[in-house]
Amino acid sequence: MKKKDITALFTSFRQANPEPRGELRSETPFQHLVAVVLSAQSTDVGVNRVTSTLFRHAPTAAAMVSLGEEAIAEHIRTLGLFHAKARHVFGLSRLLLERHQGEVPGERAALEALPGVGRKTANVVLNVCFGQPTLAVDTHVFRLARRLGLAKGKTPEAVEKELLHGIPGEFLMHAHHWLILHGRYVCTARKPKCDSCLIAQWCPSAGRV
Ligand code: SF4
Structure with a gap:
């Protein structure tokens, strides 16, 4: 063209x-990152449905680690691949705590080092949360x-x-x-x-x- x-x-x-604006609901970069990870092979509507209660119980990385992988899986069990997604959400939350004081980093390499975060997810987070083109x-x-x-x-x-x-x-x-x-x-x-x-x-x- x-x-x-x-x-x-x-x-x-x-x-x-x-x-x-995208259609995934979130109030912080952490919640947006989790929502994007959950959205793989799921609709935004389906993700919003589970995150509306998941984020009430665990709005931050620290709270997500405290909630634990099994309880995360229970919250998101209506989504496809929920076992793997729960593992990723728990793992990325733990790594955010260990390496970034629970905050979402604004650099591609640091994002892609998180469990369940590939290039596509990193691009969405960099664009939506950090204003990168x-x-x-x-x-x-x-x-x-x-x-x-x-x-x-x-x-x-x-x-x-x-x-x-x-x-x-x-x-x-x-x-x-x-x-x-x-x-x-x-x-x-x-x-x-x-x-x-x-x-x-x-x-x-x-x-x-
Ligand atoms: S709907 Fe898609 S294929 Fe049809 S004119 Fe628009 S962009 Fe092109």
């Missing part, structure tokens, strides 16, 4: 939603980037690189949320709503999926 079209497309996103490539962003011709890569990391290179800097801070929300509600996997799509005029896949 030509640079001027990419600029026009993201300008449309910005006009429609100047301050896009990172771009987490989840299934929605991956699909949309390829449909729009913004990326051709076959892996999330390859697509992330192409997006960071191709999207003008002024849009990078919010690009992640604009693409996710558009992928979740408009450019869905099976039935994209091309007829009512805000950015159809720049999309090479309009009406062809």
